[in-house]
Each structure stands twice: as C-alpha cells, then as structure tokens.
Amino acid sequence: xxxxxxxxxxxxxxxxxxxxxxxxxxxxxxxxxxxxxxxxxxxxxxxxxxxxxxxxxxxxxxxxxxxxxxxxxxxxxxxxxxxxxxxxxxxxxxxxxxxxxxxxxxxxxxxxxxxxxxxxxxxxxxxxxxxxxxxxxxxxxxxxxxxxxxxxxxxxxxxxxxxxxxxxxxxxxxxxxxxxxxxxxxxxxxxxxxxxxxxxxxxxxxxxxxxxxxxxxxxxxxxxxxxxxxxxxxxxxxxxxxxxxxxxxxxxxxxxxxxxxxxxxxxxxxxxxxxxxxxxxxxxxxxxxxxxxxxxxxxxxxxxxxxxxxxxxxxxxxxxxxxxxxxxxxxxxx
Numbered sequence: 001x002x003x004x005x006x007x008x009x010x011x012x013x014x015x016x017x018x019x020x021x022x023x024x025x026x027x028x029x030x031x032x033x034x035x036x037x038x039x040x041x042x043x044x045x046x047x048x049x050x051x052x053x054x055x056x057x058x059x060x061x062x063x064x065x066x067x068x069x070x071x072x073x074x075x076x077x078x079x080x081x082x083x084x085x086x087x088x089x090x091x092x093x094x095x096x097x098x099x100x101x102x103x104x105x106x107x108x109x110x111x112x113x114x115x116x117x118x119x120x121x122x123x124x125x126x127x128x129x130x131x132x133x134x135x136x137x138x139x140x141x142x143x144x145x146x147x148x149x150x151x152x153x154x155x156x157x158x159x160x161x162x163x164x165x166x167x168x169x170x171x172x173x174x175x176x177x178x179x180x181x182x183x184x185x186x187x188x189x190x191x192x193x194x195x196x197x198x199x200x201x202x203x204x205x206x207x208x209x210x211x212x213x214x215x216x217x218x219x220x221x222x223x224x225x226x227x228x229x230x231x232x233x234x235x236x237x238x239x240x241x242x243x244x245x246x247x248x249x250x251x252x253x254x255x256x257x258x259x260x261x262x263x264x265x266x267x268x269x270x271x272x273x274x275x276x277x278x279x280x281x282x283x284x285x286x287x288x289x290x291x292x293x294x295x296x297x298x299x300x301x302x303x304x305x306x307x308x309x310x311x312x313x314x315x316x317x318x319x320x321x322x323x324x325x326x327x328x329x330x331x332x333x334x
Contacts, residue, residue, distance in 0.1 A: 055137040081254035090291040093119035096216040103177040109165035111182035112138040114149030132161040181217030188324045201241040214265045222249040222260030231260040236313040248299040
C-alpha cells in the first residue's frame with residue numbers, strides 16, 4: 001500500500017487519502033479530529049457527514065461514524081454518540097430523580113438532542129418535562145436524524161421551549177422538583193459558560209427549585225489528567241450555593257475520558273444501593289442499560305487524586321473568572 005497523506009481542514013474534518021497498490025482496493029477514509037488538549041487529539045473514522053453548519057450560536061455537526069454511530073459535535077466538542085450515549089444520559093438523569101422522594105416535574109437546560117428528556121420520561125411519576133434549548137437548529141436536525149428520541153419529542157408530557165435557559169428560568173413563576181444542566185461544555189466564546197456560575201446558581205436556578213428539589217449538571221471531563229479543567233471548579237462553585245453536594249463520574253468511551261456530574265440539594269442524600277434498585281424497579285418503565293444502585297454508589301467514590309483536588313479546590317466560577325476546556329465558540333471569533 002502506498003503512503004497515506006493526511007489533509008487537515010480548519011473545521012476539524014480531515015481526509016486520509018491512501019494510494020493503494022491494487023487498482024480495485026480503495027482505502028480512502030474520512031476522519032473527524034477533536035482537540036482534547038494543546039498536545040492531544042482524538043480522531044475517528046466517518047461513514048458520512050449528515051449535517052454540518054453554523055447556527056446563530058454555535059458550530060454544529062452530525063456525523064455518521066464507523067465506531068460510535070451517529071455523533072453530535074458542537075463547537076468542535078463531542079456531545080454524544082449513538083452507541084454509548086446511554087452511559088452519559090443515564091448518569092445525568094436517573095440519580096437525581098431516584099434520590100427525590102417523588103419527582104413530578106423536570107426542567108432541562110439544553111438537551112436539544114432529546115436524550116435527556118427521553119430518560120426523564122421513563123419515570124412513571126413524571127407529569128411534565130420542560131426542555132429549554134437555545135438553538136432551534138440543533139433541535140430540528142436531532143429530531144430528524146436521531147430516531148431513537150422521536151417518541152420523546154412526541155410525548156405529550158414534553159414541553160419544548162426554544163430560549164436561553166437563564167432567561168426562561170428568570171421569567172417563569174413555576175418551580176421544579178428537578179433541574180438538569182444538559183449543557184454544552186464551557187468553551188471560550190460559547191453560549192453556555194454563564195450557566196455554570198455562582199450567581200446563576202444562587203440567584204436564578206435555586207429559587208426555581210421546590211423545597212426538596214435537586215439540581216444536577218454535567219460537569220465536564222473528570223479524568224485523572226483533566227478534572228482540574230472545569231470539573232473541580234464547578235463542584236466547588238455549587239458547594240457555595242447548596243448544603244449537600246455529590247460529585248460522581250463514569251468512563252464514556254466516545255469521549256475518550258472519564259466524565260463528571262455534580263448533584264446538589266438542600267436536603268441530604270441518604271438512600272443506599274438497595275433502595276436505588278428498589279426505586280428503579282418501581283418507578284422506571286423499561287430497563288436501564290448502565291445504571292443500578294451499586295454502579296451509582298461506585299461512581300460517587302472518586303479516586304484519591306480527584307477527591308483531593310475537589311477537597312482543595314478554591315476557584316469559584318464567575319462571569320469574570322471562568323474556566324474553559326479546550327475549544328472556542330462563535331463568540332470567540334467575533
């Protein structure tokens with residue numbers, strides 16, 4: 001086989017063009033490349049590009065990959081992949097709903113692909129799910145291409161709102177049992193970083209929770225080398241606002257890292273693995289693929305390095321002193 005020549009394009013796509021020795025053997029493949037850090041990149045082979053464009057708020061791509069199925073990429077960062085998104089979304093959604101005594105209404109910040117709503121709607125006590133995403137274009141093409149979530153989008157309990165989550169929460173008079181941050185990662189110039197700040201949690205989000213309400217957010221990479229990017233800071237920021245805070249993590253193969261979530265309330269979390277399993281059996285329609293009681297308890301037992309970092313973290317996320325993971329949103333380029 002001849003030498004492979006890699007041609008890198010600025011939007012993250014590349015074409016690996018092989019020159020085969022056999023005239024009938026076509027080894028050409030398209031690849032997508034994501035910057036994990038300044039000296040580290042993660043790439044995966046594509047079958048096709050289903051959608052690529054720029055909305056009012058962010059760069060968007062929906063890719064059909066050979067290894068991970070359909071993949072949603074926003075501002076150059078992998079958001080979810082078809083084959084393993086259940087890990088991320090089960091960890092994001094179910095712990096808070098299972099820790100709550102009887103959740104009836106949920107507010108999802110972001111979540112435009114519909115997977116977070118899909119998982120929340122599995123709980124038989126749920127009466128209303130408000131999904132508030134800022135980007136109509138993301139919602140539109142996810143509804144078109146991600147067939148696994150079409151039932152969720154059609155569910156009468158789902159109230160889809162296209163708006164900035166901060167503005168939407170500010171104007172609403174109702175309160176919620178669960179508020180979920182299924183937001184894009186905080187990148188410089190992106191639309192979401194203000195939704196990770198102490199002032200937002202304290203002044204806007206917390207007043208919209210019921211007395212025994214629970215807040216949970218995705219909190220970025222939580223690996224041994226990446227947890228100080230934003231995970232430890234988000235955890236410490238939430239600790240300034242809520243009495244009880246739990247950080248937990250799980251490995252997500254398509255993210256090429258361990259991922260973190262932070263759950264918080266002013267009421268203590270006191271259920272054990274057996275009680276979680278019992279509530280899963282009683283409350284959830286269908287079977288979870290990843291999460292059970294033992295898995296959740298294990299996920300909240302962080303390794304020594306990460307635990308010490310969370311314990312010793314002093315940074316508080318503010319509008320003027322934010323942390324970002326590698327990558328840039330549209331605002332950075334304006």
